[in-house]
Amino acid sequence: MDLQAIVDEALDYADHYRGHGALASYIPALAKVDPNKLAIALVTGDGESYAAGDADELFSVQSISKVFTLSLALNQVSAGLWNHVGREPSGSPFNSIVQLEAEKGKPRNPLINAGAIVVCDQLIGSRDADAALDEILAFLRQRCGDRDIGIDMDVALSESRAGNLNRSLAYFVNAFGNLSNPVEEVLSVYFRQCAVAMSCRQLARAALYLAYDGVDPLTGEAVVTPSRARRINALMLTCGHYDNSGDFAFRIGLPGKSGVGGGVLAIVPGTGVMVVWSPGLNAAGTSLAGAVALERLVELTGWSIFV
Numbered sequence: 001m002d003l004q005a006i007v008d009e010a011l012d013y014a015d016h017y018r019g020h021g022a023l024a025s026y027i028p029a030l031a032k033v034d035p036n037k038l039a040i041a042l043v044t045g046d047g048e049s050y051a052a053g054d055a056d057e058l059f060s061v062q063s064i065s066k067v068f069t070l071s072l073a074l075n076q077v078s079a080g081l082w083n084h085v086g087r088e089p090s091g092s093p094f095n096s097i098v099q100l101e102a103e104k105g106k107p108r109n110p111l112i113n114a115g116a117i118v119v120c121d122q123l124i125g126s127r128d129a130d131a132a133l134d135e136i137l138a139f140l141r142q143r144c145g146d147r148d149i150g151i152d153m154d155v156a157l158s159e160s161r162a163g164n165l166n167r168s169l170a171y172f173v174n175a176f177g178n179l180s181n182p183v184e185e186v187l188s189v190y191f192r193q194c195a196v197a198m199s200c201r202q203l204a205r206a207a208l209y210l211a212y213d214g215v216d217p218l219t220g221e222a223v224v225t226p227s228r229a230r231r232i233n234a235l236m237l238t239c240g241h242y243d244n245s246g247d248f249a250f251r252i253g254l255p256g257k258s259g260v261g262g263g264v265l266a267i268v269p270g271t272g273v274m275v276v277w278s279p280g281l282n283a284a285g286t287s288l289a290g291a292v293a294l295e296r297l298v299e300l301t302g303w304s305i306f307v
């Protein structure tokens with residue numbers, strides 16, 4: 001299979017949707033991003049990468065970060081994490097608060113905002129917030145072999161200033177006793193982890209362990225246990241795109257995670273990782289052109305977890 005030709009063709013196909021959708025303007029710094037960006041990176045288990053478009057340009061990873069913090073938190077607190085957060089799709093928007101009341105402050109899953117905030121709190125544990133953030137950054141740098149990865153503080157501050165809804169979620173969870181650290185400390189990690197800037201190629205490389213049963217195929221490192229890798233993928237398939245998860249599974253059929261920066265991660269178990277980026281979002285916060293590109297990529301490669 002000529003993967004470079006496939007990546008090029010998928011970019012060409014999605015080009016028609018370039019600039020479609022809406023920027024995540026509720027975070028003012030993200031409203032300034034060029035809506036016409038479009039990129040694809042595919043990294044395979046042998047370390048080869050195939051890219052098209054702006055695949056080396058940094059963008060705000062936003063909720064894609066939740067997959068990495070979930071991996072770290074599971075390593076840290078093991079199955080005890082599930083006392084604090086559930087594993088069911090929410091069928092609701094990423095920042096919804098409605099289910100939290102009936103479900104007594106236990107978020108449906110770790111990939112919605114409330115769930116990721118709880119994961120953040122568990123990851124902080126008894127450390128201070130900056131130590132947890134350092135761990136997240138060190139993890140990402142190691143996973144993609146690039147020590148320059150960092151946080152776009154403009155985005156982090158912008159999100160914090162506009163963060164009333166996330167603050168509400170955190171206080172609500174806290175009211176039910178489901179946070180062990182102060183709300184502002186937890187949010188300071190959450191906002192900064194979402195504001196990490198990475199390229200499509202870096203993200204695809206970083207997530208490779210999820211395509212190989214938790215083992216980084218390039219370094220041989222056991223990043224998470226095989227069963228955790230499988231479960232993280234299961235959560236991505238069922239919850240990775242919030243109220244758009246069913247449609248994403250139907251159209252693309254791979255475990256994935258979207259972020260409101262316009263990036264979408266898709267895991268192809270045993271083969272590699274694809275990451276697309278285009279900042280225009282659909283109503284659920286998934287990249288519109290990005291999802292089209294992924295749809296075309298699975299069509300052209302025949303990759304599926306269902307064969």
Ligand code: GLN
Pocket residue numbers: 061062063064094095113159166194258259260261285
């Ligand atoms: N940082 C964003 C928020 O909290 C993450 C949402 C997303 O990417 N879906 O609103």
